[in-house]
Amino acid sequence: MTVASQVKQCLSSLKGIEASLGAFALKSEDEEARKVFHETCLQTRRVIADIENRVGEMEREEPQYKGF
Template sequence: MTVGAQVKQTLSSLKGVQSTLQTFALNSEAPEAKRVFHEAMMITEEVISDLKRRVSELEREEPEYHGF
């Protein structure tokens, strides 16, 4: 598996984690739990954003990674 494919797979996995954290935040009854899940979801969003930028860089620098 290429580096580009691994980064994209990681990005996809993180999107799933973010979705799960959002579900936990919405379904939790305890305010503290809601807050913690929401904060974790927001941190995950930052990581996702960073990885998206990295994928763009990989695709621009290494044409063979484009479209994976």
């Protein structure tokens, strides 16, 4: 497995985690827990954006990784 495919797999996992955190934030009845889930979801979105940028850089530098 190439580094590019591992990074993309990690990105996919992070998107799933973000979705779960968002769902927990919506379903939680405890206000403090809801706030923590929401904040963590936002942090995860920032990490996802950073990794998406890196994937774009990898694809521009190494075209053979595009589409993996």
